[in-house]
Amino acid sequence: MSGNQSLPGYLCQEEAPVNVADGTLALTASPAPVTVTEEDVSYEIRSSYAPVPTTLVGLNPAELQVLAWLRAHQHLIADAEQRFRVDRRAIAGAIAWEMLENVIRDPKTKLSVGEGKVHTYYGNRRAPVKTAWSLIRLKLPIGDAGVDTSAKEVEEYGYLPPQSFENRVAILSTTQGAITYIAAIMAAIADLAAQHGFDDVRSNPVILANVYQGRTLRTWDAALKAKVPGSSFGGGNPMDIWVAAHIAFLEDGVGRPKLPESGSPALYMSVMPASSGPAPTASKTVTVAHNSSLSAIALAEYGSLDLWPLIYDLNKARIGPNPNLVSAGTTLSIAPLASYSAAQLAWARSQAPSWRHYR
Structure with missing residues (x-):
């Protein structure tokens, strides 16, 4: 995935990438010392x-x-x-x-x-x-x-x-x-x-x-x-x-890794618990663009891909049973992020992987 953007250079995802263990590394004289500054960052x-x-x-x-x-x-x-x-x-x-x-x-x-x-x-x-x-x-x-x-x-x-x-x-x-x-x-x-x-x-x-x-x-x-x-x-x-x-x-x-024991997502999106807080009220609308998605809209509106369930929960009647199928031109209601409780945000993030189980 890494790659110099003006070929050639380091290019990854190649069928035969340069590998220092396969004999393709050229031996060269040590370069002269250079001064490294904080600008020497990509x-x-x-x-x-x-x-x-x-x-x-x-x-x-x-x-x-x-x-x-x-x-x-x-x-x-x-x-x-x-x-x-x-x-x-x-x-x-x-x-x-x-x-x-x-x-x-x-x-x-x-x-x-x-x-x-x-x-x-x-x-x-x-x-x-x-x-x-x-x-x-x-x-x-x-x-x-x-x-x-x-x-x-x-x-x-x-x-x-x-x-x-x-x-x-x-x-x-x-x-x-x-x-x-x-x-x-x-x-x-x-x-x-x-x-x-x-x-x-x-x-x-x-x-x-x-x-x-x-x-x-x-x-x-x-x-x-x-x-x-x-x-x-x-x-x-x-x-x-x-x-x-x-x-x-x-x-x-x-920090050091703390891998969870299981990463299995919820099979299907659950209903937002009523105890997590009052239902938010929409403050604006957005029109779905061609080839857009709920996750892309969530990133634009809330700064997080994983908060798409908030938008889906508020617009199920317009979207239908499959959150992956959102028609271009559909008008969606958007509630301000501040109107959601911490429990509602946590619920959305827990449900984010469930999109893959809809067909």
Whole structure:
């Protein structure tokens, strides 16, 4: 998912990614020392952060900036860990590596957006024809331009609600949206490994980072089918090597993992408990755009994908029995976020994964 946005450069999700363990690494003379400043951080950090206290020694200004970013967004990464049952250090590692090691100050394209540089459309220097066709799709109304990216695949595999290309780019451009997609992709990576009879890797940040950088979900699935059942996994690409060497840095930023025992979502959306507070009153309306979704509207209105059940609960009569099927042009009532109690917000978040059980 990571990727230099002006080919070539680090490109992930390739069929044959560069791997330091497969003999493709060129040995070169050590470069001359360079001065590292806090500006030596990739564009997606979005802001400049005040230094945070740390017991780690020897951090350069860029690393101090990324550490401060991790501290500021620790709660979002911890929430994603709980929701998708994947090690928070893997999520943080993918983001931190992209900020520090794949530095892009002025992106020329939207090949990837947001923290973790999740790919929005296909780009692979080893497949120029397929890459060119992907670029053409961006300009023509011939379907979703995100074909063959893990961002689209993770929707197709049922981990996140399906989005139009435009909505997906908009969601990934937000910090919470990027973290959500990264965690969902890593959950799919772990689940595919388990489905093929391999060891559970959801608490292995090195392997999660390796696959996140090196493959799409479908190429990962194909690799697992070709792999000897029961054999072990090994790392070896730039992201996972960095993650393995910086576990202490990542834990200082987001804490140690606290994986839940079960991540099974509610089968179907339950009724909001009456005891959780009075029914909110709508204060505005929105008109559903073509290819929009309740989660995209919830992100725009409430700043969270997971609060879509609030909108659905208030508009069931207009939407119907399936929250995934919202007709363009439908007028939806929106209640202010402040009108919901803490219990109602907690209920919405608990119900958020239930969308996948509607057909």
